[in-house]
Amino acid sequence: MCDLVSASSRLPTELLLEILAHLSGDQKTLYSCVLASSRWNHIVTPLLWKRPCFYRLDKVELFATTLINTKGRVGRYAGLVESLSFSTLAESDRNNPHLATLVDTIINCMAQLSNQGMGTGGARWTPNVIKRSRSLSRNSQASEGDVGLIDDSVLQLSADSQMSGMRLFDSENTCAVYKSSLKKLDLRFCKGVRNYSMQRLAPKLASLVVLDLAGGLRTDITIAKLAQHMCGLKRLSLAWTSNLTDFGVSEIVQRCRDIEALDLTYCTQIEDTSMFAIAHHLESLTALSVAYCAGVTDIGVREVTSRCTSLKILNVAKCLRVSDRSRKNMEKAGITSKCDSFEPFSIHFDPNTGPLNKR
Numbered sequence: 001m002c003d004l005v006s007a008s009s010r011l012p013t014e015l016l017l018e019i020l021a022h023l024s025g026d027q028k029t030l031y032s033c034v035l036a037s038s039r040w041n042h043i044v045t046p047l048l049w050k051r052p053c054f055y056r057l058d059k060v061e062l063f064a065t066t067l068i069n070t071k072g073r074v075g076r077y078a079g080l081v082e083s084l085s086f087s088t089l090a091e092s093d094r095n096n097p098h099l100a101t102l103v104d105t106i107i108n109c110m111a112q113l114s115n116q117g118m119g120t121g122g123a124r125w126t127p128n129v130i131k132r133s134r135s136l137s138r139n140s141q142a143s144e145g146d147v148g149l150i151d152d153s154v155l156q157l158s159a160d161s162q163m164s165g166m167r168l169f170d171s172e173n174t175c176a177v178y179k180s181s182l183k184k185l186d187l188r189f190c191k192g193v194r195n196y197s198m199q200r201l202a203p204k205l206a207s208l209v210v211l212d213l214a215g216g217l218r219t220d221i222t223i224a225k226l227a228q229h230m231c232g233l234k235r236l237s238l239a240w241t242s243n244l245t246d247f248g249v250s251e252i253v254q255r256c257r258d259i260e261a262l263d264l265t266y267c268t269q270i271e272d273t274s275m276f277a278i279a280h281h282l283e284s285l286t287a288l289s290v291a292y293c294a295g296v297t298d299i300g301v302r303e304v305t306s307r308c309t310s311l312k313i314l315n316v317a318k319c320l321r322v323s324d325r326s327r328k329n330m331e332k333a334g335i336t337s338k339c340d341s342f343e344p345f346s347i348h349f350d351p352n353t354g355p356l357n358k359r
Helices: 002-008 013-023 027-034 038-050 057-069 097-110 120-124 132-142 144-149 160-164 195-205 220-227 246-255 272-281 298-307 324-332
Strands: 083-085 112-114 177-179 184-186 210-212 235-237 261-263 287-289 313-315
Touching (some): 013 027, 027 038, 057 097, 177 195, 195 220, 220 246, 246 272, 298 313
Parallel strands (some): 184 210, 210 235, 235 261, 261 287
Antiparallel strands (some): 112 177
């Protein structure tokens, strides 16, 4: 290692950064590089914190503790994190309610209150779809008692004063706008993170570009709450969300109109109403999956394929009411009608090098 560090000292910083960037998925090696020298520490630290990996719940707790202990230090840690994925945890850890507490802590450490008002995204809100979301305030009030989950018995932290200063829901300032370095969040099959936790955190997730909530038992109300704050969302997965209806899909597509990839696989309650909403609001859509959605028919498919001119993938596998003729028409138009891989909808998918641009 010493010889390697000595040789690298003659390399320009830009070249060394380009080389070390290839280790971005290897946390263990990156950690060793941080300890090699002060120069390497300065270069590698942003790479180490950019996309942390978690395989055990105690590692998530350690991560949250570190963020709390370094909160307020300029340029340290919380502002370096761009992607969080908890789907690599064991099933027992993903279903553990303690995970919700840790996610709350991490997101709150990363979020900073902005002086801006509602932001330009507020102009996109549509009055006629807000009616049902008025009940969100009732849900939030009912769950205020759950804020007490973050205490000494849970995190066993010495920073009690910092923890008590964190508010998971700004009841007196619901229009607060937050900024964060977080761009990607993967909560796939994380049932331990309940819907009320997601609703409270919604304002702190405004910076998200990629969100994976597949298999998390999310409700229409939760989706509506999230949609209010994530107008810049480009990739979203709600696969295996049996509670999702046409209302929830309409809320998302009317407020998050920049979505390019949308995964609705096995959302069994959605029908052609969702397809029409998608067709009329998602002009930039390139990949859509409605596999196993029995309510989707040829009419909905035709509407999406005719209006979404950038569409490359429309996965209608096991859609029993979509005819072979529609599938052949899609193939003739260069649209893939059956996607065996979920890579285009993955949180780690790179649209610049992925199969969407290779076609």
